[in-house]
Amino acid sequence: MKRIPIVAGNWKMHKTIAEARALVDGLKPGVAGLTGVEVVVCPPYTALAAVREAIEGSAIALGAQDVFWKEKGAYTSQVAPSMLVDAGCRYVIIGHSENRGRFGVPEPEMTEALLRWFGETDESVNVKTKAALAAGLIPIVCVGETLDERRAGKTDEVIAGQVERGLAGLTAEQVGGMVIAYEPVWAIGTGETCDTPEANRVCGMIRSVVERVFGADAAQAVRIQYGGSVKPGNAKELFSQEHIDGGLVGGAALEAESFTQIVRAALS
Ligand code: PGA
Numbered sequence: 001m002k003r004i005p006i007v008a009g010n011w012k013m014h015k016t017i018a019e020a021r022a023l024v025d026g027l028k029p030g031v032a033g034l035t036g037v038e039v040v041v042c043p044p045y046t047a048l049a050a051v052r053e054a055i056e057g058s059a060i061a062l063g064a065q066d067v068f069w070k071e072k073g074a075y076t077s078q079v080a081p082s083m084l085v086d087a088g089c090r091y092v093i094i095g096h097s098e099n100r101g102r103f104g105v106p107e108p109e110m111t112e113a114l115l116r117w118f119g120e121t122d123e124s125v126n127v128k129t130k131a132a133l134a135a136g137l138i139p140i141v142c143v144g145e146t147l148d149e150r151r152a153g154k155t156d157e158v159i160a161g162q163v164e165r166g167l168a169g170l171t172a173e174q175v176g177g178m179v180i181a182y183e184p185v186w187a188i189g190t191g192e193t194c195d196t197p198e199a200n201r202v203c204g205m206i207r208s209v210v211e212r213v214f215g216a217d218a219a220q221a222v223r224i225q226y227g228g229s230v231k232p233g234n235a236k237e238l239f240s241q242e243h244i245d246g247g248l249v250g251g252a253a254l255e256a257e258s259f260t261q262i263v264r265a266a267l268s
Contacts, residue, residue, distance in 0.1 A: 003223050005239060005246035005266040006179055008040035008063060008140060009253025010093060010227075011047075020047035024054035026256025030263070031060060037246065037266040040091050040140075041253070045079060052088035063091030063140065066099060069124070069131040081135030092132050093248070095125035095166060096142045097185045104188035104228070122165035129166060133174050140179040140225070140248065141166050143206070147186035156205055163209045172214040176221035180206055181248040187228025189250060193238075199226045200241035207243055232258050235265035 015023060020043050031039050042063035043051045052062055064087070068078035084092055097103070101118030103110070125141060132139045143162040145155045159182070167175055182203050184194045194202070203224045211219035226238050227248030238244055246266050252258040 003221065003245045004036065004038055006038040006040065006223050006225065007246045007259075007263045007266050008042060008091065008093075008179075008181075008225070008248050009259050010065065010096070010248055010250050011041065011043045011253060012065070012098070012250060013044060014254055015043060015047055017047050017050045020051050021054050023254070023256055024051055024060065027060065027260060028055075028058050030256065030260030032058065034059065034263065034267065036268065037263060039263050042091070042093055048084075048087045048089065061090045062088050063093060064089045065093050065096070067092045067094065067128055067132055067137070069127040071131075081131045081137055084132075084137060085135050090138060091140055091179070092137045093140045093142065093181075094128045094132065095120055095122075095162075097144055097183060097188060102144075102146055102185045104185050104190045104192075122162055125162075125166040126168055129178075130170065133170070133178070138178055140181055142181045142183050142227070142248070144183040144185050144188075144228070150184070150186065155202065159202065159206060160209045163206055164213060167210075167213070170214070172218040175210060175214045176218040179223045179225060179245075180210075181225040181227045182206060183227035183248060185228075189229070191229050193229045193231075193234050194226070196234075196237050196241060199238060200243050203241070203243035230262060232261035232265070235262040239266045240268075 040061045040063045064084045099120040101115045129139045143159050145158045149158045187194050207219050223245035225246050225248045226244045230247040230249045231252050
């Protein structure tokens with residue numbers, strides 16, 4: 001079975017409403033009529049409505065960058081899965097390393113006390129993923145090791161744990177329909193890419209964890225993206241690997257030209 005690659009732009013905390021519209025207008029011609037790749041943009045919440053309007057009639061899908069696990073209630077600042085569906089989202093990023101307080105680029109002013117603000121854990125990833133699936137959203141669950149973990153030889157152990165705890169209790173069918181993004185923390189926003197064979201090896205390891213826990217069908221179907229300094233220059237090589245089914249793109253998704261090239265790199 002051939003998996004359809006998926007390339008998602010994680011805009012993070014970038015783009016005003018006007019800038020978001022302009023970016024989508026720039027993207028549309030370059031991705032029009034493409035089949036064989038799914039294209040997703042994940043703007044900040046404030047631009048979801050404008051981007052929904054701007055992508056109408058195109059094959060670009062809308063995603064959000066986070067979600068809460070409750071449907072409604074006294075949860076100031078949080079956004080429910082059904083609200084994202086209502087806003088036109090089909091995808092949602094869950095458990096991004098920046099939400100877990102794990103940053104690729106050290107930020108000196110980010111003290112321990114400030115870092116604690118980023119409270120995502122494998123357990124919160126798990127409840128968010130379940131809630132997103134129940135609402136009909138497709139989760140893009142992010143996993144990845146820090147540089148210290150890699151140097152300590154703990155990459156596989158850390159990632160396997162994140163996958164097992166993040167996806168605990170899901171059905172094989174749910175896992176087969178979702179997306180996992182392997183994003184080595186040290187490669188995010190740093191310009192450092194994980195070398196291609198190693199990125200493919202880790203994505204294959206993730207697939208084997210999925211197989212062990214959820215079975216061969218789920219492992220065959222789940223799409224596993226690579227993320228971390230994906231650029232037009234390295235996308236083709238990364239995306240042509242057996243276990244890499246597209247990418248989660250940060251910096252290079254902020255300009256139409258580079259994101260379009262990356263999307264096209266996923267076409268076989
Ligand atoms: P980057 O970010 O492409 O800017 O490294 C990727 C991500 O964090 O999803």
